[in-house]
Amino acid sequence: MCVCCFTDTEFTVLCTNSRVDVTVEGLKVVEIEKCKNDLKKLRDEMTSRGGGRVGNCPCKYNFSDDGKKLNPRRDVPSYPKYTLSQETIEALKKPTFDVWHWEHNEMLSCLEYMYHDLGLVKEFNMNPITLKRWLLGIQENYRSNPFHNFRHCFCVSQMMYGMINLCNLPEKMTLTDMGILMTAAVCHDLDHPGYNNTYQINARTELAVRYNDISPLENHHCAVAFQILSLPECNIFANVELEAYKQIRQAIITLILATDMARHGEILDSFKHKVDSFDFTNEEHVTCLKMVLIKCCDISNEVRPTEVAEPWVDCLLEEYFMQSDREKTEGLPVAPFMDRDKVTKPTAQIGFIKFVLIPMFETVMKLFPQIEEIMVQPLRDSRDHYEELKQIDDAMTEVGHLFSLNITLSFRVGVNSILNSRQLRK
Numbered sequence: 001m002c003v004c005c006f007t008d009t010e011f012t013v014l015c016t017n018s019r020v021d022v023t024v025e026g027l028k029v030v031e032i033e034k035c036k037n038d039l040k041k042l043r044d045e046m047t048s049r050g051g052g053r054v055g056n057c058p059c060k061y062n063f064s065d066d067g068k069k070l071n072p073r074r075d076v077p078s079y080p081k082y083t084l085s086q087e088t089i090e091a092l093k094k095p096t097f098d099v100w101h102w103e104h105n106e107m108l109s110c111l112e113y114m115y116h117d118l119g120l121v122k123e124f125n126m127n128p129i130t131l132k133r134w135l136l137g138i139q140e141n142y143r144s145n146p147f148h149n150f151r152h153c154f155c156v157s158q159m160m161y162g163m164i165n166l167c168n169l170p171e172k173m174t175l176t177d178m179g180i181l182m183t184a185a186v187c188h189d190l191d192h193p194g195y196n197n198t199y200q201i202n203a204r205t206e207l208a209v210r211y212n213d214i215s216p217l218e219n220h221h222c223a224v225a226f227q228i229l230s231l232p233e234c235n236i237f238a239n240v241e242l243e244a245y246k247q248i249r250q251a252i253i254t255l256i257l258a259t260d261m262a263r264h265g266e267i268l269d270s271f272k273h274k275v276d277s278f279d280f281t282n283e284e285h286v287t288c289l290k291m292v293l294i295k296c297c298d299i300s301n302e303v304r305p306t307e308v309a310e311p312w313v314d315c316l317l318e319e320y321f322m323q324s325d326r327e328k329t330e331g332l333p334v335a336p337f338m339d340r341d342k343v344t345k346p347t348a349q350i351g352f353i354k355f356v357l358i359p360m361f362e363t364v365m366k367l368f369p370q371i372e373e374i375m376v377q378p379l380r381d382s383r384d385h386y387e388e389l390k391q392i393d394d395a396m397t398e399v400g401h402l403f404s405l406n407i408t409l410s411f412r413v414g415v416n417s418i419l420n421s422r423q424l425r426k
Helices: 008-012 029-049 086-092 104-117 128-140 150-166 175-187 197-202 206-210 216-229 242-257 261-275 283-298 306-330 345-367 371-425
Strands: 020-023 081-084
Touching: 081 086, 081 104, 086 104, 086 150, 104 128, 104 150, 104 175, 128 150, 128 175, 128 216, 150 175, 150 283, 150 371, 175 216, 175 242, 175 283, 197 206, 197 216, 197 306, 206 216, 216 242, 242 283, 261 283, 261 345, 283 345, 306 345, 306 371, 345 371
Parallel strands: none
Antiparallel strands: 020 081
């Protein structure tokens, strides 16, 4: 539901809940009336604008022939300031944070807090209301996929915030670096269609054609991110000097493009060559670290407690199965790890944890030893958990085979007995 669907009363309590306290700073009656008028005006504007997309473009923006883009479909007038509880503030800094217990408006509140807490609002001279509008624009441009949705965006961003704190990055890197890391994490999967790059390329989709089969999704995420930022009411970097903005833009693009798993080996190998003699004053070293950090956060679900991590596996498999079913229907190649007839939860996770997650996080651990107990050990525990599940599955399968074999043998003995009886009667 977008804000134009709310009544005036509902708007007043839009973000109120048991875990978030809302305080209003000097909001007078006349200002409340102004908010109501702004809201009515917004409803009228949204109603007259209508919905739908132009052509086959999968982005939530409409592009006409002259390249003119429309505003994000959701916006609000200025609304009250959130105050998070101290318990929530402390929990946000830890990988154990349970992302399943939060509504979208609460997640927006948490993201807003992170930008304030890290000093990014002050560093980039952001208008706090622009930050709110930008975050709403971001949320609106994540689709309702089983996995690649706004909750995943929040999950990755919260893990990035946690790693920034756990690794004491503000003591080693600049505030601009912190802004690049957080903004890339927030934007990294914008308008993800729920079908991966392999599908895009094999199906020759518009995205694959537009980006010449080179990281089509990641290029699209970047494009949507900067379409949102190009809107004056959503431009959190509006007060940054042009040259500095160009560098920030390029750095965010570099990080989002690094999330293409097709580049995993290349990026990790580059970091491995630098980590033993890492130099925080070396720009190339720092850029490589930032690329590895966003990769860690993007695929970090298994770092979290089992009860938080395991539902994500179900979500991912659901999205995989949607794709593989479509690939079968369209006569396209199907990856075995996405085929509902071949993959199980343990088999999906064991190889990924052993050969992708643990090696990458252990490499980062060389630079930040403090992550071992809170991030690397949970990965090892998760690997052991899924290996145990696989042993149980294998044992159950073996029992099933033996049971089936026993029934088959009994059936054959019975058939042979009947045939022999008939033969004797003759």
